[in-house]
Amino acid sequence: MGDIVKIAILGGDGFCGWPAALHLSDQGHDVVILDNLSRRRIDEELGTSSLTPIRGIEERLSAWREVSGKEIGFEHLDIARDYEGLLSFLQRFQPEAVVHFAEQRAAPYSMKSAGHKRYTVENNTSATHNLLAAIVESELDIHVVHLGTMGVYGYGTAGMKIPEGYLNVEVPTEDEGDNISQQILYPSNPGSIYHMTKVLDQHLFAFYAKNDSLRITDLHQGIIWGTHTPQTERDERLINRFDYDGDYGTVLNRFLMQAAVGYPLTVHGTGGQTRAFIHLRDMVRCVEIALENPPAAGERVKIFNQMTETHRVRDLANLIAEISGASVEMVPNPRKESAENDLHVVNETFLKLGLKPTTLSEGLLVEVEETARRYAERADLSKIPARSLWTAEQIAGEPESLAVESLIAEQSVDALQR
Ligand code: NAD
Ligand code: USQ
Numbered sequence: 001m002g003d004i005v006k007i008a009i010l011g012g013d014g015f016c017g018w019p020a021a022l023h024l025s026d027q028g029h030d031v032v033i034l035d036n037l038s039r040r041r042i043d044e045e046l047g048t049s050s051l052t053p054i055r056g057i058e059e060r061l062s063a064w065r066e067v068s069g070k071e072i073g074f075e076h077l078d079i080a081r082d083y084e085g086l087l088s089f090l091q092r093f094q095p096e097a098v099v100h101f102a103e104q105r106a107a108p109y110s111m112k113s114a115g116h117k118r119y120t121v122e123n124n125t126s127a128t129h130n131l132l133a134a135i136v137e138s139e140l141d142i143h144v145v146h147l148g149t150m151g152v153y154g155y156g157t158a159g160m161k162i163p164e165g166y167l168n169v170e171v172p173t174e175d176e177g178d179n180i181s182q183q184i185l186y187p188s189n190p191g192s193i194y195h196m197t198k199v200l201d202q203h204l205f206a207f208y209a210k211n212d213s214l215r216i217t218d219l220h221q222g223i224i225w226g227t228h229t230p231q232t233e234r235d236e237r238l239i240n241r242f243d244y245d246g247d248y249g250t251v252l253n254r255f256l257m258q259a260a261v262g263y264p265l266t267v268h269g270t271g272g273q274t275r276a277f278i279h280l281r282d283m284v285r286c287v288e289i290a291l292e293n294p295p296a297a298g299e300r301v302k303i304f305n306q307m308t309e310t311h312r313v314r315d316l317a318n319l320i321a322e323i324s325g326a327s328v329e330m331v332p333n334p335r336k337e338s339a340e341n342d343l344h345v346v347n348e349t350f351l352k353l354g355l356k357p358t359t360l361s362e363g364l365l366v367e368v369e370e371t372a373r374r375y376a377e378r379a380d381l382s383k384i385p386a387r388s389l390w391t392a393e394q395i396a397g398e399p400e401s402l403a404v405e406s407l408i409a410e411q412s413v414d415a416l417q418r
Helices: 017-026 038-046 057-068 083-093 114-138 193-212 251-261 280-292 313-324 348-352 362-374 392-396 400-417
Strands: 006-010 030-035 072-076 097-100 143-149 166-171 180-185 215-221 223-225 265-268 274-279 302-306 309-312 328-331
Touching: 006 017, 006 083, 017 030, 017 057, 017 072, 017 097, 017 280, 030 057, 030 083, 057 072, 072 083, 083 114, 097 114, 097 280, 114 143, 114 193, 143 193, 143 280, 180 193, 193 215, 215 280, 223 251, 223 280, 251 265, 251 313, 251 362, 265 313, 274 280, 280 302, 302 348, 309 313, 313 328, 313 362
Parallel strands: 006 030, 006 097, 030 072, 097 143, 143 215, 215 302, 223 274, 265 328
Antiparallel strands: 166 180, 274 309
């Protein structure tokens, strides 16, 4: 982006939002973070914390000021529950763009109990809907860039590459030979309540783009790996979060952390699940590219597949075991998901717009593992196993201790909502 742009980062204290805010500020944009710090409270609820020693938001911001000479604003605001606060912020700051990261993003957390399901649906859909309604009420022209997920599609191929959001279909009419061609949203097939909220988001976006001509880009992102960006590395006080626990840790970073602390790599089921991945550094670059290429008013929602490569879980485990000497353990899959799947995805838009993918390399894997080793003494190994079970049958088959854990979890999420 050539010009200085006013950008609000919703969820800018999180794993993706923080490095994205630093990257955009580094480029000279006027950045304000909105966050209710719920992710930090969820760490308390789960009795876990980032492996890396993340600083409080105020210390983060003053460190950035000191290191870069640049100012990032901060508003402590709950986007899902404080509509008036959000509207008044938009009217005051008048951003040209909003990047929306502010949702509960862990599939296992969303499946822990009825309370966690309800919290995730209410938080995520209200956050998204409040934003859209507030933009309309403010009468401002704001480009919304939302972080969605590859998981809205499910992880099948249906014999074709998964397109970027829309599927061409031919509908037979009653007149023989007279078919109608149209594009529809690719059929959704979410695998968790969390992923399901991103499906609901898609429909909210489609409605507001059609009805109010809002300009919206939805980034269907794969699993992030890596932990640093050039900005977060500039000072230890700017360090990014590193989730490794069974609810929030994602597979590749978890395996690298497990290798670093000498814990067997926890492959769920057969490890035949194929998933899409993208490095954290490419994520911030993709957000920048999306901001530079907004849809026109009246155009339908732009959907980009934000991923650079696909890998099978057991192949990742074997690769990391080879590099690090870690052992691999096949554990019963706590989720309800296909034992094996192939995944082929179109990701041409970002490549055409200049993304140079940072693909999996031994050097980068070792870099993450070294970060994990540096902070290994902060790890609580009892938090590594994934304990969130997807179905009543799985829960019925578990020892009583886990059922009690689920009850305690239900009570603590109630406390979070209050
Ligand atoms: P995160 O949990 O680290 O960050 C989310 C941030 O949003 C947190 O700081 C949290 O406090 C804030 N937040 C949540 N609800 C809020 C509310 N109601 N009001 C204000 N702030 C709120 O998650 P992340 O890994 O940074 O993910 C960011 C986004 O990217 C999510 O929407 C997620 O679905 C998407 N995404 C993440 C990944 C990944 O691998 N991490 C992959 C694909 C998509
Ligand atoms: N898995 C293991 N062992 C582990 C952890 C995970 O085998 O120790 C497996 C899971 O069973 C699953 C796969 O690895 O098959 C991916 O799990 P994950 O926790 O890395 O990713 P997921 O739950 O899909 O969620 C993450 C982010 C979410 C984002 C999504 C992108 O938390 O916010 O939307 O990745 S995607 O997967 O493309 O839908």
